[in-house]
Amino acid sequence: MRTHYCGELNKEYIDQTVDLCGWVNRRRDHGGVIFLDLRDKQGIAQIIINPEQQETFSIAEGVRSEFVLRVTGQVIARSEGMTNEKISSGQIEVVATNIEILNNSKPIPFQIDSIDTSEEVRLKYRYLDLRREEMQSKLRLRSKVTHFMRDFMDRNDFLDIETPFLTKATPEGARDYLVPSRTHPGEFFALPQSPQLFKQLLMMSGFERYYQIVKCFRDEDLRADRQPEFTQLDVETSFMSEDEIMSMMEEMTREMFKSVIDVDLPSKYPVISYQEAMNLYGVDRPDMRIPMKMVDMDEIMKGVDFKVFSGPANDNASRVAALKIPGGASISRKNIDKYTKYVGIYGAKGLAYIKLNEDGPSSPILKFLGDEVISQIISNTEAVTGDIIFFGADKTKIVNESLGNLREKIANDLKIYSSDWEPIWVVDFPMFDTNSDGSLSAVHHPFTAPSVSSEELINNPEAALSKAYDLVINGSEIGGGSIRIHQTEMQQTVLKILGINEEDAQEKFGFLLNALEYGCPPHGGIAFGLDRIVMIMTGSESIRDVIAFPKTQTAACMLTDAPAEVPKKILRELNIKTIK
């Protein structure tokens, strides 16, 4: 139907006769001459209709926004002063000799070239929202990313193997999405939270290198960066060490950033331990673009006559830490109140601070600390005039979370970034987390290998570290993986520590335990969050902006109105009775 795309036309096509197909982006009717901006997937071209072309002109008079047209015309140069720098075809225009209306359009609920439409409306008319150039380019970039991933994995001898969506509920972890079985009354499949066990089984099957770009499902509350169904690049290898896997995945991400958005990531990504990340940045996914670190104040504060600080400083489960903001003395009282409120959501009871003004330090807590302590604080934080120092003093978890998140919030508010792109590996995660009831749960997942022997593990599980690694870019956890347990005894030990008895283990994933006994190779892998990668590459605020048809915060689809009730007859077939 077409010979060219609107967006590709430029001076080189002058005098050519072209057939264009697309949507009417805008119509400008001057009475005697009509301009149409015709839009296709490549861009926009201006069509001009002169009254001499009587038939064409009368068609153009009836054309409205978003009509679908096929336009035949001649490319001509625009005369000086009439070019449009905003569009790629702005040097030329097309004189229409014929217009065919392929379809008309009702007036659309919002303008395609306007961004200020509520997300609610955008999602309801997602097919119109996706016509916007911003959305088109984000999904184009997403396609480039997946294409690059497949190409890289294929070049490195990885096999793309599909795993089931209808599978078995996993122990621990997130809430499962369930699918009723018609043929097994009262029984349910679970949609996979990840293909974890299947990819491990593929290693036991001898494929050695597996990958898949695959949907995962978790029935948990949504966030700006969390959807109930999301996509992973899932990878598993045999006979590769942690270092070998990390270095290969580094190469993958480095080449990907270069090829997709022309960004040069460092030739070697820095590595930080979980413990150090928590101490310095308060989070396990540090944003290394921010040139600020937390400074430990426990030693300095142990003896001060100020219980708010000395209490936590002398308690092993607590800490006192400082966060210096360069140039932060200009932060207003009002904003300090705002930040105090902000850290409150993480449980902090207050936010002490010292401002370093021209005329010396100023702070409501100066009188409690004394000159010597204050000068120690200033020297330890390397603070200078014009800075502000914030303090956290509480349970370690509260201090880390409040100062860690405050660090990111202030950096964003004040635009304190030392660079644009900073990847970092976080390693040496603990194996287990202690629950409120004293029981243990896996930090990564129950198949992650510890970096200690099974004797050491059972003797002191809380202290054991795992062979897990997360890749963090700009404070966003974009990938995580581990070396897996490949020996039955170790796997049983871990399950035992997690409080899963042998019977339960057999019932829940006996297949994996059995498979371990038939020559399971050492193996490990990683999974990348595709949506989050595309988010940071496109600078999107919301994960919904990089997914064609996303769900709202209540996990509903505004377009299709899913989820929906189903006829009683169908429920009966599935042996399901609803309570409500």
Add this chain to the structure above:
RNA sequence: GGUCCGGUAGCUCAGCUGGUUAGAGUGCCUGCCUGUCACGCAGGAUGUCGAGGGUUCAAAUCCCUUCCGGAUCGCCA
């Protein structure tokens, strides 16, 4: 489950210390206009003020409940 913000014309929003017939911009419709590119000018139509209940002589406005959207804590191996 908790906290916070929002819901008024197709869209974006103002109005909210209660008080005449609920406004603006934009879109839409009509007319005029031969160089615009967010064209311009003139005129016109368009509202369950998210829903339900309450207070009141009177509710978009105050109170309660509820639904929807968003941010976030918990949750997310």
